Amino acid sequence: MNIKRNIIFTLEKRRKAGVIVAENVPIRMRVIYNCKRVEFTTGYRIDAVKWDAAKQRVKFGCTNKLKQSASEINTDLLRYYTEIQNTFKEFEVRNTMPTPEQLKESFNRQHEDPEVAVEVPESVSFKPLDVFPEFIKECGMQNGWSDATYEKFAAVKSHLTKFDPDLSFESLDESRLTQYVQFLEEREGLRNTSILKQIAYLKWFLRWCGKKGYCMNNAYEDFNPKLKSTPKKVIFLTWEELSKLREYSIPATKQYLERVRDVFLFQCFTGLRYSDVFNLRRSDVKDTHIEVTTVKTADSLVIELNNYSRAILDKYKHVAFEGDKVLPVVSNQKMNDYLKELSKLAGIDEPVRETYYKGNERIDLVTPKCELMSTHAGRRTFICNALSLGIPAQVVMKWTGHSDYKAMKPYIDIADDIKANAMDKFNTL
Structure with missing residues (x-):
């Protein structure tokens, strides 16, 4: 023993x-x-x-x-x-x-x-909910969790509390874990993909408990529920859609959308996340490139400027923004709302079908692309179009900060589908 x-x-x-x-x-x-x-x-x-x-x-x-x-x-x-x-x-x-x-x-x-x-x-x-605050405090500090990660584990704690506030480590056998999966599906209304994430987060927590000596029951290690799931749809703009958005004449009554478009287009031509565009300072902009330390992963990136990204920077070169920021970035929520509005006006309304499962039920949703637009679509647009132009994946990864091909695979698959329409380089169009 x-x-x-x-x-x-x-x-x-x-x-x-x-x-x-x-x-x-x-x-x-x-x-x-x-x-x-x-x-x-x-x-x-x-x-x-x-x-x-x-x-x-x-x-x-x-x-x-x-x-x-x-x-x-x-x-x-x-x-x-x-x-x-x-x-x-x-x-x-x-x-x-x-x-x-x-x-x-x-x-x-x-x-x-x-x-x-x-x-x-x-x-x-000890019971799981007794030591959960210690887990969050210790792992959060050691791993430098973002606010989003804290929110994810707050959701895990909330689900466990609703499921059984007196839950014990000893009771977490295969049968009890199966009941938890059913609870997440039937009572919490989660999709299968979300349930699988919740189980993965729970396992992370229980492994920590095992190392600490709180949990001697390791039945969770062999628990792998068979839930149907499909990859998340990658929402991005094709080059034609990107050009359509860029060239769209914004009505005089909606000029507030111009700055939102500029920021989004900058993402589309640099691959920056919203958080990094929001934090971009004039000191980060050099003659031929920008230098950033990403908020999410603390990666140090050097991203060369092309004609499109440089033109956007030049447009705001003499405009003073608070905190010596480079671009007029509004809050993420506002920008997401405005992007949906802008995309709809620009006619980016191709129907997009999303498929997901809740239990064994397959659900298909068809939604106009404009309603699915968000700031992260800018980064995805950059990756997909860069790959379709024939730029090597390892070069794109240096720009985006991706550390392995697993995260890039969905984009590579998309690029393979549209390579017939690939162009030589962004700046040669």
């Missing part, structure tokens, strides 16, 4: 008159295993400013009120760590999962000095 556990040394959190105590704070050894948390006293205290939370040790050269040195305290903390590991190994050899009381008793036997035997003041059984 292999008992997953997480052993942490941390300061006890105490409040006095509503204020967190920061002086002479007890050092705890926290052991998390089998969905339980057991906290041990260590017999040592230290001021919070003298504690290195990252290393889980007293800072070098510090002493506590009893004049015990960092070296002395840290040596004993390491000894406690070794002893609790040995305690777990005893139970692993016996193929037994210890109760908190058994863990305490066995650990105290390991201890050399009975006068400092560690006691167990607290034992807590």
